[in-house]
Amino acid sequence: MRHYSAFAVAREGLRYHTGWERAWRSPEPKRRYDVIIVGAGGHGLATAYYLGKNYGIHNVAVIEKGWLGGGNTGRNTTIIRSNYLQDSSAAIYEKARGLYEDLSQDLNYNIMFSPRGVLMLAQTQHEIRGYQRTAHANNLQGVSTEFIGPQKVKEIVPIINLEGPRYPVLGALWQPRGGTARHDAVAWGYARACSAMGMDIIQQTEVTGVRTHDGRVVGVDTTKGPIDCEKLGMVVAGNCSVLSEMAGFRLPVESVALQALVSEPIKPCMDVVVMANTVHGYMSQSDKGEMVIGGGTDAYNNYTQRGSFHHIEETVRALVETFPMVSRLKMLRQWGGIVDVTGDRSPLISKTPVENCFVNAGWGTGGFKAIPGSGWAMAQLMATGHSSLAEEFTMTRFREGKFIDESVAAGVAH
């Protein structure tokens, strides 16, 4: 793999950048792999990457129906935080956040992790108590957060309006090392590193069937023919139900549309990520200058990647109230993605009824921030059969009534 650096760019500049090689190969599939990962989004590519890096498993194919990173990895609002309440959530999201800290160096690809800080506004007494509780839990979980008062909030976010006529800002949960990253770069960086390890990323190839024998997975059928494997990882977010049906089992998830939008770019005016859950709006400013705004999910099953506009209206009016200057910006673009939601809105990183077939799904609205930790845990589970990070995220937890419910801390959105 050609090393990326300022010097390399300078050298290439002299010959008009004609010498750059492909960031990743575009191979034809082999007949057999040790591991097949279905889904070349962030989670799938990260799983492959850590299988190679942590367990020396390199005979891996990542099969992608469309283009790598073309799903929710490239459609989200790029927020990274780990200020979760429940132990198992805090553990995996903090693992992910920690890996993000060094990911650019690890991958030799600048994914622009920007620990600019994440604020979650408390706008009711109930939210104050909820976030104080989270701060106490984080303190014991090794996640660095603190509950701050309104004046500190104003210092950190000068454009905020503390005196909303409906909901004043009473304080906030502040995670200084939360932030954002360049979402496409995360997928591209992992893809480049996987390819460099000899893994095959097979794009434009759809899995049409999952082949099993005596309850064990033996391979998949694809639009490019059958491919055998020892182990199979399903990491396809919104489409996981379709894939699991092929393997003959059902997942406790439903697919819904989640929307987001960006404003036209303006000069930097907000240096942190702000989430206001009482009024349902969150916003950050990209390095290009656009205000990146997360909307809500529709309550009905949907595979169209188009949501309902009234959610956009609700989000925007909340932000206009919280940040009055937003009123005179313009919406440049809105879009949607299909997210898969479980019964407790927490993910699945789990074995399945089919032996050697593993699933990573159900990230709902919060998947991007988890990518490195999710891949790390999934790789560990697939390679060794056990992962403490993944332990609680089994698909059997609903049977036991053992939920991982994050909404308890004042209905926190991801």
Place this chain on the structure above:
Amino acid sequence: MSNLASALNGASFKGLVTVTEAGLVGMITLRGDLSSAKLQAAVKVACGHDVPEPRKIAGTVDGGVAWMSPDELLVLVPYAQVEAKLSEMTAALDGEHALAVNVSDARAVFRVSGASAREVMGKVAPVDFSAAAFGGSDFRRSRLAQVAGAFWMDSDDSFTIICFRSAADYVFNLLSTAANPQSSVGVY
């Protein structure tokens, strides 16, 4: 009854249309089998009107009945008579599976009148207010922006609106905002 007070004490706003809180109206929520003769008779006695078709209203706020759902009516009577009417009705429905309750105080009533009334309503409710689509004895339950509401036209250019009493202040401000004198749409 000096103790009585409607939600906004008859507040009023003049703009593109006139928005007025119409004071207290006697209202009885009646749930039951709308096809039952006993129930129909009780309604007739109470307000002088027959049970209307779906999405219709018969009569006025001084004596009328609106179709709320397949098993619910809203009976309108003068506020002072509501308790008497209610006990009459309850007696008449004896032995019938039905529920009649006084909701007069749980509601606020507004009147939106003026040539632009349809337009002002078109700003707050997801309903086709063109003359071809809404008028006469049409009665509709829907949204008034962010709260529930029901309305009908008591004349060609006037709506009567019912909402929850606790939302009266919001609805009044909402309608007044929509009635900004400079904001005529000019389509109806």
Place this chain on the structure above:
Amino acid sequence: MLILKCPYCGVDAEETELAAGGEAHLKRFGPGSSDDEFHDYLFMRENPKGVHFERWRHANGCGKWFHAARCTQTLEVFGTYSAQVTEPPQEIRDAITAKRPGWTWREFE
């Protein structure tokens, strides 16, 4: 922005008048049921890419719950019908068959 006709009041209600209620025709399992039955009843939802039966409430309207048959891939609506039935009526099934020959949903087809 969906529009569904409320079968009770006849209004072509736009989504903002409605509340979605998830999968239709669930069979309730209470005390005495097995762990699997109870688990599937509460958590194993149909999530088809295609024909789906679901519950909606005309919340900002007549307040009634009703059922809708809808395609989750095209958002086409095959019809709405009473909530007081345990499976979709024949005319709804026929309407779907006319548009999606060979469709199946749980035990229905």
Place this chain on the structure above:
Amino acid sequence: MSTRLASQGRLIDRSKTIEFTFNGKRMTGHAGDTLASALLANDQMMVGRSFKYHRPRGVVASGSEEPNALVGLNSGDRFEPNQRATTTELFSGLAAQSQNHWPNLEFDIGAVNTYLARWLPAGFYYKTFIHPKPFWKHVYEPFIRQSAGLGKAPDKELKDADTYEHFYFFCDVMVVGGGVAGLQAAKAAAASGAKVLLIEQNAHWGGRAPVDGGTIDGMEPGAWVEKTLAELQAMDNVTLRSRTMGSGVYDHGYALGYERINDHEPGNGAPRHRLWRIRAKQIVTATGAIERPLSFAGNDVPGVMLASAMRDYVVNWGVTPGQKVVVVTNNDDAYRTALALHDAGVEVVRVLDARSAGGGALMEEVRQKGIRVECGRAIAKVKGGKRVQKVSICAQNGVGGAQEEISADAVAMSGGWSPVVHLWSHCGGKLIWDDAQVHFRPDASRPPLGADGKGFVLPAGSANGAMGLGEGLADASAAGSAAAEAAGFPAKNVAAPEGVASDELPIEPVWLMPAQADVTLRMKSWLDYQNDVKVTDVQLAAREGYESVEHTKRYTTLGMATDQGKLSNINGLAMLADSLGAAIPDVGTTTFRPPYHPISMGAIGGEARGKVFQPIRQTPMHAWHERNGADFEPVGQWRRPYAFVRSGESVHDAVNREVKNTRENLGLLDASTLGKLVVKGPDAGKFLDMMYTNMMSNLKVGKCRYGLMCSENGFLIDDGVVARIDEDTWLCHTTTGGAERIHGHMEEWLQTEWWDWKVYVANVTEQFAQVAVVGPNARKVLEKLNAQAGSGMDLSAEALPFMEWRDGKIGDFDCRAYRISFSGELSYEIAVPASEGRAFWDALLEAGKEFGVMPYGTECLHIMRAEKGFIMIGDETDGTVIPQDLNMQWALSKKKEDFLGKRAHSRSHMADPDRWKLVGLETVDGSVLPDGAYALGEGVNANGQKNMIGRVTSTYYSATLDKGIAMGLVKHGPDRMGEVLEFPGTDGKTYKAKIVDQVFYDKEGAKQNV
């Protein structure tokens, strides 16, 4: 130089002069000008700087596709960044500032980037700024962020001075676009009787036709437009709206219209924008087409303009961007610009037609005017910095060896036309590639599908690839009729007008000029003017394997600028296809997403701002609370007084005063917000036994019982007192804000599961104002009211014992009195009709004076219930807590076979003896435990997190006991009474608290049973 012409200018009124400023410089224009035409009339060629290299930028287009001429408009609370000069109607006093430069437009430090361009190719930042790690946050990113963005952010402290609104509109056919195609489509649709809405984004109707010429039914297009407009205005089934853009098409025929009501006369009192929420059975998109630039070196120099735009400026606004113009094209249409310029007396120094055989009739016409036309020729390079100075000419089929250099001050370019397919595509309409016309157009066989599974969008005219005037009108007429028919209106036969325009020879694709341009030219050939994406950037992306059009777009930022690639996408796509050796349709396009053109956030939010942002529900006593020092807290949509603060008091003082006074004298609580649901019917008892965990069917008439509700999943969702009213009627109290939720919950089960049960439910929450009269003097004050009235219900302990209710009169008020207590004091909750609530409240305050009456708020309520060890939904419960956790097995009926939640409770984790259970907590030093603190266990878990064995659920300072009291959930708590636990605070301290009984005050309940 760029000047106002003596002639032409069909849209301006030369008799009206308007003053405005640009970067503080005073300029004048005419009524009818856009800011862009006015700037050009003032020879303001450079109007901004590009995003990445800070290159000088001039006006390139004449409509909403403009990527360059973006300005900061107005100031203060009406300032708006990134306004397009081309769509901004000039008004008196308009003040515009150019963007993205420092210190100023003419001299911009950032322009140094243009010299570094060679080392700043697409995606360079992914390959650099990696080491040393800390530099990204502290050096690199701050640097990148400083260069981010275009316009300034509006002032952080100012609120938008304007208002906005929404408007619902329903029609059979919506036609988007008021050009001749749109007008004809509307006419055809309306003829059938369908209700038609026609919207046009500009202030004027007719689109390009009046500029492009030809005849319609023998008339000048302008005249035909006037005539047709008049006909439409006369039809009462047609609504016309200018200054209204079709912003987006959504599922089930939902469409957004963005009306700019007074952007052209700000501050006139009208709402600024109106967002039309349109429900259309059918939508006709007559949105026209957009001309493409040509990719040659220096095609971004100010003065290089789309040929059609230059024609617009001449004909519509009487402005010419130059005195010596070069026209370069690969199609016939650009010749119209040469003619327009020539007719206006502007010298056209050369027409360069990349096609070896050149064009047809229009070319001949141009030649006859004595204009020099050269075929098979191209622009090798445009020279000049801030404006065009020279143009070097070469053969199109070559590497760009310049053969001639001529001086010119403007270039009109035309790379062909792309239909505006955005609205067609928003909801899934597919496209096909048209080889002959070299563009994507809608594929009629794959339209966006509506609720009925049929197509609901029809493209019309040039938006459908029907490019000629006659062809376009015929196509639009057919589309209009077809739309009406699809909407259920049998088509009347409407004859399409006859449009006649010069015949044109076919376009020839020219994606790079010259065809084999070498790298030094390619790296100066712009695709995306605003984001500075060049031909070489797309080629680099392809080389590096970013092969999908989405990858290339995201890697190079092509088409991600504020014009969303209206000018650049197709050229970039073609360049990508060329680099991959693939056919353009095989590479495909990026997804088109709403809005078509950016719309204001204000308009999206609509009226919902300030006092109508969200409803604030008010009790009948709300106004009194506001006037008497209430410090409100939001509870659901309600706002309840947290405490009534007196002057000189802190909120904390007020709470303690209220607690003390209520325990010692008399307190009043506005409890009107508590939900009240009437449940009636022969099966009501059976039903409530399913809803509540405890038994309600055996409650005696006249009595009350506290009940718990669980979800089917077993978790506590609500609690409250239930009263049996008569044989088949119960009244259920819910928590504040729980009324609608629980009412819905009950209706859901009745309608969808037990629909054969005979039960009716009604929500009567707001019918009553409810006041809790609490404290040792509670009975006294009520009896005083009776005494004053001379009659009233018997409130003695015998007549109205604890946990019973009575109907009757208290004083002058009809009421229902409940003898219930959430405070442990003697307590009555009195419900009176809401309309008399305020009067009742006033009467109690008046009569209560001698008994030391004081109203109290929610915090006092919370403290008093905590002193008594009562749980609070939302504090002790959080959606993960089951009654067993709260030691409330007593409320789980053993007699009942079934109730919601019963089955769930038998799952392994819920039956787990290790679940945390409710206990009282008392700090060893009497201090107050921090809210939400966790109890520390031993060691760490598998993920290295410290083990926790409990948490605080509520914690208060008890004024009654003068110490901190708390409740919490603790592992094996009830078995560990007396044990001291450690609660690490976030303040670094560790709090020690002893596990105690959760009832801190009046354990035997003596105070309430009097």
